[in-house]
Structure formats: C-alpha cells, structure tokens
Amino acid sequence: MLDDIFRYIDEHADEFVQDVVRLCQQPSISAQGVGLQETAELVARMLEEAGATAEILPVVGGPPVVRGALSGRAGPTLLFYNHYDVQPPDPLEEWQSPPFQPRVAEGKIVARGASDNKGNLAARLAALKAWRAVHGELPASVIFCIEGEEEVGSPHFLRFLQEHRDRFAADVCLNEGFGVNSRGQLQIILGAKGLVYVELEVQGPALDVHSSWATVIPNPAWRLVWALSTLKGPDDRILIEGFYDDVRLPSAAELAALEQIPPEDAVARQVYGVSRLVNDVTGVDFWRKHLLEPTCNICGLVSGYTGAGAKTITPRTARAKLDFRLVPDQRPDDILQKLRRHLDRHGFSDVILTGALEGEPPARTPPDHPFVGLCAEVAEQVYGVPPVIMPTMAATVPMAQLRETLGVPVADAGVGYPDNRIHAPNEHIRIADYLTGIKYLVVLLDRLPSLRTR
Ligand SMILES: [Zn+2]
Numbered sequence: 001m002l003d004d005i006f007r008y009i010d011e012h013a014d015e016f017v018q019d020v021v022r023l024c025q026q027p028s029i030s031a032q033g034v035g036l037q038e039t040a041e042l043v044a045r046m047l048e049e050a051g052a053t054a055e056i057l058p059v060v061g062g063p064p065v066v067r068g069a070l071s072g073r074a075g076p077t078l079l080f081y082n083h084y085d086v087q088p089p090d091p092l093e094e095w096q097s098p099p100f101q102p103r104v105a106e107g108k109i110v111a112r113g114a115s116d117n118k119g120n121l122a123a124r125l126a127a128l129k130a131w132r133a134v135h136g137e138l139p140a141s142v143i144f145c146i147e148g149e150e151e152v153g154s155p156h157f158l159r160f161l162q163e164h165r166d167r168f169a170a171d172v173c174l175n176e177g178f179g180v181n182s183r184g185q186l187q188i189i190l191g192a193k194g195l196v197y198v199e200l201e202v203q204g205p206a207l208d209v210h211s212s213w214a215t216v217i218p219n220p221a222w223r224l225v226w227a228l229s230t231l232k233g234p235d236d237r238i239l240i241e242g243f244y245d246d247v248r249l250p251s252a253a254e255l256a257a258l259e260q261i262p263p264e265d266a267v268a269r270q271v272y273g274v275s276r277l278v279n280d281v282t283g284v285d286f287w288r289k290h291l292l293e294p295t296c297n298i299c300g301l302v303s304g305y306t307g308a309g310a311k312t313i314t315p316r317t318a319r320a321k322l323d324f325r326l327v328p329d330q331r332p333d334d335i336l337q338k339l340r341r342h343l344d345r346h347g348f349s350d351v352i353l354t355g356a357l358e359g360e361p362p363a364r365t366p367p368d369h370p371f372v373g374l375c376a377e378v379a380e381q382v383y384g385v386p387p388v389i390m391p392t393m394a395a396t397v398p399m400a401q402l403r404e405t406l407g408v409p410v411a412d413a414g415v416g417y418p419d420n421r422i423h424a425p426n427e428h429i430r431i432a433d434y435l436t437g438i439k440y441l442v443v444l445l446d447r448l449p450s451l452r453t454r
Contacts, residue, residue: 002443005134009126009438016126016438017109017431019046021102023084023118024111030085030149036063039084043121043146044068050125051132052144057164062156063148067167070128075140075449076171081402081410082121083150083176086113087423094425108428116422119429120177120414120437121146127441140448143170147398150176153195153360154398161405172371172451173402174444177414179433181388182267186379186440189412190372191364191392192399193294194326196335199355200224202318208304211312221303224318227348231296231322231339236278238296240342246329250292253367254391258287261388264418271419290394295325321355325396332359363400363410364392370451371409378447379413382440413440 009016023046028039040063044054047068056064066084089099089112097103102111109119124144131138145168147157161168178189204220205213232238250258265277265286281289299322304315324335336356343351365372367389379387393412403410415437421427 001135002446005130005442006439008130008134009435009442012126012130013431013435016122016434017104019122019125020109020114020119020429020434021104021111022046023122024102024109024113025100027100028085028113028148029088030063030152031088036085036148040064040066040148043084046125047144050128052128052142057160057167059148059156059160065148065157065160065164066144066146067164068144068146069142070138071141072138072445073140073449076451077141077143077169078445078448079168079170079173079402079406079408080124080142080144081173081175081398082124082144082146083117083148084121084146085148085151086116086118087151089425091425096426099425099427104431107431109431109434110426110428112427114427115179115414115416115420115429116427117150117176119416119434123177123415123434123437124441126438127445130438131442131445139445142445143168145402150398153197153396154401157398158401158405161401165405168406170406170408172448173406173408173410175399175402175410175412176397177416177437178393178412179414179416179420179437180383181262182264182418183262183385184383185262185385186383186387186413187390188372188375188379188387189390189393190367190410191328192362192397193392193394194330194332194360194362194400195396196324196326196332196359197299197356198322198336198339198353200227200320200322201352201354202227202350203352204316204318205314206316208313208316211314214314217314219314220318221315223348223350224301224303224320227343227346227351228298228320230342230346230348238294240296240335240338241345242338243294243296243335246331246334247294248328250288250391251366254292254364257367257389257391258284258291261287261390267418291390291392292327294327294330295323297323297325299323325394326362327392328362328364331361335359360396360398361400361404362392363403365403365409365411367391369409372411374447374451375411375413375444378440378443382436382443413437413444
C-alpha cells in the first residue's frame with residue numbers, strides 16, 4: 001500500500017519541486033515587512049490546492065497566520081507548525097544565483113527559504129496531495145498553523161495562539177522541520193531554546209569629536225566594550241548574577257539521548273570554517289554544551305568610523321546587539337531584568353537597553369513520550385537507519401507556545417541537512433532529502449491511528 005504512494009511521490013517529483021520554487025519565488029522577509037500578505041495568500045491557495053480548507057487569520061500588530069485543515073478518519077489530529085517568512089537574503093553578492101529566483105540544479109533547490117521553511121511546508125502539502133491522489137481520505141485529521149514572523153522571534157504568536165487555542169486543538173504536533181544529520185539519520189528534535197534579543201547603547205559626546213579630545217572626552221565605544229566584557233568570561237561562563245539559577249538539570253532520558261547522537265564537532269568545524277570550538281568541546285560534551293546550555297552572544301557591534309582609511313574621531317555612540325539562547329526553565333523577562341541589574345551593579349547604568357523583543361521561552365517534550373516513539377519507528381522504516389533523538393535544538397522556534405498553550409507533544413522532522421545554509425547565502429535543500437521527507441510524512445500519517453492504542 002505504501003509502495004503505491006512512494007511511486008506516486010517519485011513520479012511527481014518535478015511537480016513537488018515546483019511547489020518549493022513557487023513558494024520561494026515570493027519574497028517574504030519579516031524583518032523588513034516585505035511580501036508577507038502576498039505570501040500568506042499564496043500559502044492559502046496552495047493549501048486549497050492540496051485539498052485543505054484555508055483561512056487567513058489576522059494577527060494584531062503582525063502579519064497574518066494561515067490556518068489550514070483537512071479532516072481524515074478517526075486517528076489523532078496532527079498539527080503542522082510552519083512559517084512562511086524568511087530571513088533577509090543579505091549579503092547579496094555572496095549568492096551564486098538571486099535569492100528569490102530559485103535555481104534547480106545538481107539535485108538541489110537553491111533559494112532563500114528553500115529549507116527554512118518553505119521546503120518543509122511544501123513537503124507537508126505534497127504528502128497530503130500524494131495521499132489523497134492514491135488513497136483518498138487521510139487516516140487522521142491535520143491542521144496547519146503557518147505564521148509569518150518566526151524569523152523575527154514570533155512576537156505576536158503567543159497571544160494569537162492563546163486567543164485561537166480551540167482552532168488549533170490537536171493531539172500531536174510536528175514542528176517546522178529540520179532534517180538529517182551528516183550520516184543521513186533523521187533528527188527528531190524535541191525542544192527549542194528560548195530567546196532574548198536586546199540592544200545595548202552608550203551615548204557619548206553630542207557629535208563625533210576630533211580624537212585629540214580622547215584625553216578628556218569619554219569614549220562610548222570603550223564604555224560599551226568594558227560593559228560587554230563583564231557579561232562573560234574567557235571560559236564561556238556567563239557572569240550575569242543569577243543567570244543559571246533556573247537552568248533545569250537534564251533528565252536521565254535526555255542524557256541518554258545525547259549519548260546516542262553521533263559526534264558532529266568535526267563537522268561543525270569544517271562547515272563553519274573554524275579551527276577550534278569554544279572550550280575545545282568534543283563528543284558528548286559538544287552536544288551537552290550545544291544543546292543544553294544557554295548562551296550570551298554578540299550579534300553585532302558598531303561605533304565610530306568603519307570605512308576605508310583612517311578617520312580620527314571619538315565617536316558619539318556605540319551600539320551592540322546581543323542574543324541569549326535560554327534553556328528550561330529560564331524566562332526571557334527574568335533574564336532581561338537580571339541583565340539590567342548586572343549592568344547597574346557593575347557601574348554601567350549609562351548603558352541603555354533598547355530594542356528588547358518580548359522574547360521566547362524554551363520548551364522540551366520528554367524523549368520517552370509515545371509520539372516520539374512512533375516518529376522514531378517511522379524514521380527507521382523510511383530512512384533505513386535509526387533516527388537521532390535530539391532532546392532539543394540549539395535554536396529557537398515557538399515551541400513553548402505550541403507545547404504550553406496547546407498542551408501537545410511536539411516532535412520534528414524535516415527536509416534539510418547540515419550544510420543547507422539556512423539564514424546564509426546559497427540556502428538550499430537536496431531534492432532527494434525533500435522526497436524522502438515527503439515519504440516520511442505519509443508513513444507517519446498512515447501509522448498515526450496506532451497512537452490511540454499505545
Ligand atoms: Zn530561520
């Protein structure tokens with residue numbers, strides 16, 4: 001029975017590739033407010049073409065959420081979370097082809113959003129299309145929740161979800177979609193880190209001053225550098241008072257899961273072109289640090305003159321953008337308060353915190369949940385190798401919103417692979433991964449009713 005549908009997927013591969021192309025041709029840059037309404041409308045049309053009903057639901061203060069629904073037989077209801085927005089494509093000169101003119105070549109689809117997250121959305125639509133074409137009614141009902149500002153931290157998503165809780169009620173949830181690791185094992189990701197994003201600003205003289213005045217005019221760039229240097233030590237330990245207070249100790253099941261993840265420290269060094277990793281972590285220590293520890297990261301730092309040649313000034317302002325990735329049970333508002341208190345205590349009350357986003361809390365689903373067991377069985381069947389259960393991802397997606405507001409277990413499956421360059425120039429997916437990802441979804445749909453008896 002699954003052979004028929006697998007054959008259908010292979011025979012319709014070109015059509016399914018074109019679905020990704022169609023989505024990626026439409027820019028949808030949430031950071032710049034570009035093309036969001038148009039993309040929501042395109043997504044709604046594509047949901048309808050896949051046989052689902054589609055609604056574009058307004059979001060107060062942000063781009064709309066697209067809800068799709070398709071009822072099936074008696075199985076548990078599966079919620080797909082995806083997002084239709086993408087990261088800005090910059091730096092444009094590093095793209096080998098224009099980011100919003102998808103290039104299909106050498107077994108890949110290259111475009112901004114190809115992996116994050118339009119390829120994953122297209123795979124889910126393709127799974128529905130294939131199932132309906134071959135077998136008709138779905139074995140279980142599905143609901144889509146497709147938001148438009150994930151890439152800027154989903155600032156309005158929690159409130160939206162709280163207000164529309166009953167419209168997205170489901171038994172289980174698949175998150176936006178990640179992919180296989182370097183050994184071809186599907187990574188089933190059970191959690192996400194939280195996020196606090198904040199800007200630090202120091203104001204200096206009323207104008208840029210001739211640098212001979214550096215004798216007596218305080219330099220805001222130095223103030224900022226000194227303030228930043230109090231936040232973290234060279235051993236990577238974050239020094240903000242109380243920062244680690246709410247970090248939950250990992251469970252035995254989570255630690256056991258870490259032991260089974262193949263080492264990727266060498267891959268990380270190679271892919272990102274660095275000769276060493278922080279604290280030279282390897283093996284399980286790499287995973288423990290990468291997945292279970294919070295961060296304090298400088299995303300951007302700017303002050304004074306940075307153009308060609310010399311310009312001798314004492315600048316008027318200095319600014320840094322920071323992000324903190326949080327782990328359970330740290331809370332964004334609490335971390336922001338602790339940062340403010342830390343700066344004040346260390347004599348940096350002149351450092352202004354601006355641009356703080358509402359932040360996102362972290363969340364994890366336990367590795368021993370029955371839905372996780374089902375996802376793992378299906379992955380081994382389709383990929384031919386056991387999956388890797390990741391207790392969490394190192395990045396942030398609105399998983400806490402889904403998990404806490406809807407009370408569902410959240411797992412993950414996707415069409416990416418480690419070198420797919422999400423958020424970077426030449427983002428792409430491999431078509432083979434994409435097709436396998438569609439097959440995984442149809443088998444999962446097929447097996448979903450068995451969850452009732454587990
Ligand atoms: Zn992203």
